[in-house]
Amino acid sequence: MSRDGKKILRGINLEVGDREIHSIIGANGAGKSTLAYTLMGLQGYEHEEGSIIFNGEDVAVLSITERAKKGITLAWQEPARFEGLKVRDYLAIGARGNGGITEEEIKEALRKVDLKPEKYLSREVGEALSGGERKRIELASIITMKPKLAILDEPDSGIDVVSLKEIVSLIRTLKENGSSVLVITHREEIAAASDKASLMCEGVILRSGDPLEISEFFKNRCIPCDNRVSPPKVV
Amino acid sequence: MAQITLNALSRETEDITAAYTAAGGDAAVLHNHGLASLVVSGNKVLSANGTEGIVLEKKETEYGVDIKMTIKKGYKIPLPVHLCFGLVPKDGIQEIKMDFVAEEDSAVELIAHCTFPNAEKVIHKMDAEMVIGKNASLKYTETHFHGPYGGIQVLPKAHIKIEEGGSYYTNFSLISGRVGYLEFDYSVDAEKDSICEMVTKVYGKADDKIKILERISLNGENARSVIKSRLAITDNAESMFRGITEGHAPRARGHVDCMEVIQGNAKAEAVPIVRVDNPLAKVTHEAAIGCVDKKEVETLMARGLEEDDAIDIIVKGMLA
Ligand SMILES: Nc1ncnc2c1ncn2[C@@H]1O[C@H](COP(=O)(O)OP(=O)(O)OP(=O)(O)O)[C@@H](O)[C@H]1O
Numbered sequence A: 001m002s003r004d005g006k007k008i009l010r011g012i013n014l015e016v017g018d019r020e021i022h023s024i025i026g027a028n029g030a031g032k033s034t035l036a037y038t039l040m041g042l043q044g045y046e047h048e049e050g051s052i053i054f055n056g057e058d059v060a061v062l063s064i065t066e067r068a069k070k071g072i073t074l075a076w077q078e079p080a081r082f083e084g085l086k087v088r089d090y091l092a093i094g095a096r097g098n099g100g101i102t103e104e105e106i107k108e109a110l111r112k113v114d115l116k117p118e119k120y121l122s123r124e125v126g127e128a129l130s131g132g133e134r135k136r137i138e139l140a141s142i143i144t145m146k147p148k149l150a151i152l153d154e155p156d157s158g159i160d161v162v163s164l165k166e167i168v169s170l171i172r173t174l175k176e177n178g179s180s181v182l183v184i185t186h187r188e189e190i191a192a193a194s195d196k197a198s199l200m201c202e203g204v205i206l207r208s209g210d211p212l213e214i215s216e217f218f219k220n221r222c223i224p225c226d227n228r229v230s231p232p233k234v235v
Numbered sequence B: 001m002a003q004i005t006l007n008a009l010s011r012e013t014e015d016i017t018a019a020y021t022a023a024g025g026d027a028a029v030l031h032n033h034g035l036a037s038l039v040v041s042g043n044k045v046l047s048a049n050g051t052e053g054i055v056l057e058k059k060e061t062e063y064g065v066d067i068k069m070t071i072k073k074g075y076k077i078p079l080p081v082h083l084c085f086g087l088v089p090k091d092g093i094q095e096i097k098m099d100f101v102a103e104e105d106s107a108v109e110l111i112a113h114c115t116f117p118n119a120e121k122v123i124h125k126m127d128a129e130m131v132i133g134k135n136a137s138l139k140y141t142e143t144h145f146h147g148p149y150g151g152i153q154v155l156p157k158a159h160i161k162i163e164e165g166g167s168y169y170t171n172f173s174l175i176s177g178r179v180g181y182l183e184f185d186y187s188v189d190a191e192k193d194s195i196c197e198m199v200t201k202v203y204g205k206a207d208d209k210i211k212i213l214e215r216i217s218l219n220g221e222n223a224r225s226v227i228k229s230r231l232a233i234t235d236n237a238e239s240m241f242r243g244i245t246e247g248h249a250p251r252a253r254g255h256v257d258c259m260e261v262i263q264g265n266a267k268a269e270a271v272p273i274v275r276v277d278n279p280l281a282k283v284t285h286e287a288a289i290g291c292v293d294k295k296e297v298e299t300l301m302a303r304g305l306e307e308d309d310a311i312d313i314i315v316k317g318m319l320a
């Protein structure tokens, strides 16, 4: 994967199991968001070689919509805003593919992200929402979609510390509801709640394994960057 | 003969009522005698119903109707007044002249639906002179419903004077059906402590042409205004927006905001103009023309929508 002629992802080898919470950790600029965008197939993030096998099928050539219909979705690090679109309608969009959604299910999704339904259902997903509110609504939209693979890009950023617990419990709920979760995070609490973690550095997955070990390794050996242990091999 | 006229009239009433409903109006309100309403089809007044505090005079002319509506001093009309203007046949001319006065301390909301469901060669002209008296308030929303043929010219022109402490809020929307040719020309004189908000929302398709000219002159101290325009154009449609706000008095505050989304071969031009000749006045503007935001589209696609449906939802949201 390159951007403007610069290789950003190199020889990524990553496996996420069924109903697994898998966290991706790594320094700023390591390529985590780029990996998320490539998996989702966003414009400008088309992969160059290799394959993205999802449920036994290579989805690397599919459009965003086609990937989403197979059950892959993405929550952006900084979610878009939609002028004039009501929270209620936004949350219903993802559920169209699985036969729609009831008002009660929409409310339940909002409660899961700790937003009072009566206060938010009729609000616009627009400028008037704070960054943190918008992030929560983004996560609620992932819940209502019931994806097979939820890619969450820093669901914890911009969320107050008190609410971190809720984000962790939300990720667990996604798993209980049958989703695999690939979560990009800088927070140990989220890594700790994962089944597995991978460490990313300069566009490669350096190692995968037990989340606590990976997290410790990242803290002690990667900052400051220790080239002796992490010479990224260019492929 | 009288019998025939009556039949013809009642059929026209039925037609316009159906068109009114299609335009999003609630037909029941037109027949509710507790609510003030006025229904004009072509140059015929099909029904006119005033309520306490509202004086309604109307005169049929060759191509339309002259209307004089006065909200009497001190009357706050509790329920909106419904207006329906339209032309059901595929061709014709409709000229509405409107003389509106909201007397001192009065308040009213007018909800107008303009419906031309079959227009192939129709001209709809509206000339309005409106006076919002001292501390009076007028809320005016006008929703258009045009058919699919595009052969319509809509030419609304209004001059509004808002006297001291008065407020005027207007929302013009033309989203359903083809625009045809629209030339919207409103100009406002705002006196001391008055408030003016003007919103236009238009969706142009095929070879529709949209011209929007809005002018607000903040003449009095502390007068405040917002011009907000949301235009979406696609195919070969063209739009031209001019929003002018002039600050002539201390602490006058104005803002011009135009956002346009273009797709296909559509062409858009937006010119916000601010003029200030009083150092204590402040007028600001913003204008943006662009395609639909990529992140918004990709977000909806990542929830399973096709690209076209995603764009449609985003555009409709902007125009909502
Ligand atoms: N459009 C682009 N053109 C060139 N380089 C880019 C582009 N987008 C991203 N990059 C570079 O790719 C690298 C990876 O960026 P990415 O956003 O994936 O990092 P990240 O791991 O998500 O970081 P953070 O923790 O700050 O979110 C960075 O060095 C960035 O500068």
Ligand SMILES: [Mg+2]
Binding pocket: A032, A033, A034, A077, A153
């Ligand atoms: Mg990132």
